[in-house]
Amino acid sequence: MNYFIHTYGCQMNVHDSEKIAGILEGLAYSACDSVEKADIVVFNTCCIRETAEQKIYGHIGALKKLKRNNPNLIAVVCGCMSQQEGVADKIKSSYPYVDIVLGTTNLNLLERAVVDARKKKKYYNVDFLQYSEEDFNQTRTSFPNAWVNINYGCNNFCTYCIVPYVRGRERSRPMSDVLNEVKQLLRDGYKEVTLLGQNVNSYGHDLQEPVTFAMLLHEIGKLEGKFRLRFMTSHPKDLSQDVIDAIAAYPNICDNIHLPVQSGSNEILRKMNRRYTRENYFELIDKIRKSLPHVGITTDIMVGFPGETDDDFEDTLDLVRRVKYSSAFCFVYSRRKGTPAYSMDNQIPYAVKKERITRLLACQNEVTKEISKSMVGNTYEVLVEGANFHYQNTMCGRTESGRLVNFKCDETYIGKFVSVLIERASSATLWGRIVSEEK
Numbered sequence: 001m002n003y004f005i006h007t008y009g010c011q012m013n014v015h016d017s018e019k020i021a022g023i024l025e026g027l028a029y030s031a032c033d034s035v036e037k038a039d040i041v042v043f044n045t046c047c048i049r050e051t052a053e054q055k056i057y058g059h060i061g062a063l064k065k066l067k068r069n070n071p072n073l074i075a076v077v078c079g080c081m082s083q084q085e086g087v088a089d090k091i092k093s094s095y096p097y098v099d100i101v102l103g104t105t106n107l108n109l110l111e112r113a114v115v116d117a118r119k120k121k122k123y124y125n126v127d128f129l130q131y132s133e134e135d136f137n138q139t140r141t142s143f144p145n146a147w148v149n150i151n152y153g154c155n156n157f158c159t160y161c162i163v164p165y166v167r168g169r170e171r172s173r174p175m176s177d178v179l180n181e182v183k184q185l186l187r188d189g190y191k192e193v194t195l196l197g198q199n200v201n202s203y204g205h206d207l208q209e210p211v212t213f214a215m216l217l218h219e220i221g222k223l224e225g226k227f228r229l230r231f232m233t234s235h236p237k238d239l240s241q242d243v244i245d246a247i248a249a250y251p252n253i254c255d256n257i258h259l260p261v262q263s264g265s266n267e268i269l270r271k272m273n274r275r276y277t278r279e280n281y282f283e284l285i286d287k288i289r290k291s292l293p294h295v296g297i298t299t300d301i302m303v304g305f306p307g308e309t310d311d312d313f314e315d316t317l318d319l320v321r322r323v324k325y326s327s328a329f330c331f332v333y334s335r336r337k338g339t340p341a342y343s344m345d346n347q348i349p350y351a352v353k354k355e356r357i358t359r360l361l362a363c364q365n366e367v368t369k370e371i372s373k374s375m376v377g378n379t380y381e382v383l384v385e386g387a388n389f390h391y392q393n394t395m396c397g398r399t400e401s402g403r404l405v406n407f408k409c410d411e412t413y414i415g416k417f418v419s420v421l422i423e424r425a426s427s428a429t430l431w432g433r434i435v436s437e438e439k
Helices: 011-026 052-071 087-094 105-118 163-167 175-187 215-223 241-249 268-274 278-291 310-323 349-376
Strands: 002-007 041-045 074-079 101-104 124-127 145-149 192-196 228-232 256-258 294-302 327-333 378-388 394-399 404-408 415-427 429-437
Touching: 002 011, 011 041, 011 074, 011 105, 011 145, 011 192, 074 228, 087 101, 101 105, 105 124, 105 175, 105 228, 163 256, 175 192, 175 215, 175 268, 215 228, 215 241, 241 278, 268 278, 278 327, 294 310, 294 349, 294 415, 310 349, 327 349, 349 415, 378 404, 404 415
Parallel strands: 002 041, 041 074, 074 101, 101 124, 145 192, 192 228, 256 294, 294 327, 404 429
Antiparallel strands: 378 394, 378 415, 394 404, 415 429
């Protein structure tokens, strides 16, 4: 029997899909590469933007024909979208051929649900109170990289964001569990670990014996062996000096920080409930670069938030030019029902959003091109991650600061650290050649 998982959204969802795969393989299913070959199809959904949600409903709708041709096919919808109020009922009424609907907090019920579905019993459970973040058997899919959850949920309630409503309040894993998982990954040969949380900086505050994110970084940083540690995402209001100091203290912790700013306008930041100002953000950037002079800083930026004026947008462009991000995920505001911003006045017309996102991308591309040009002629340590399928015999990997580099070698290098001389740059793309490799 085969399974196919269609994953939408963020790294948290990618890692949730590894847990789903582990559960299904425990039930004797094997991965396949298309829905047509599958005996069970899982949609692990995202609802951060309306376009993502519409796409998911389209893909669920396309299953109807497959289900008609194969009545034994099991269809599963889980993840953030299914956790939204009313969505489970909508799927039940509009897509009755879906067999299982689960929320974000009860993946542990999937095994039981599949067993029921084999007996032609429907299974719908999006009970938010049934937290199930215990250890799962996981089928890792990103070697030599691995994801590790350290906390779940979010307490920040930014006015545009649906996440606290679909993933719940913050819940931290015990530090011993996190450390044991990281140690096992290193024993298994993984070379890079990324700690995941909606806000990693708030890790530990809810545990019986409170710990801090900086304390966790120190414990992992002290582990023996050659590996890299990354983390995401950090909230600017919570990134403290002790975290910066921990990064600086250990060579295994990458000089790479993802620090979503969302807007460069104080008025828009206030309306977003971000709880910092542009001045606070600049001060934080200065602190980071003082301790980590070679750091790569990346970000998320939104345009078209309700009430955003031309001056507000110009403030964002100014911030991008001054901070000089190595890369930025830029997107337009998408209304999400159930969030405060959904009902705000002065919603921005699509044409204005489109014009602004085009200008923002052009601005960031200029910054990225400038940084890329400065890297040519220098040598960087790169972890070989896998093939660049657009080019023959070409592998790619990232520098410690997070920049992606392409170079010629074969797949036997995957999982090795190599030194790469950067020979040319094309905007965000770096090209180089291996000059030495890990012994």
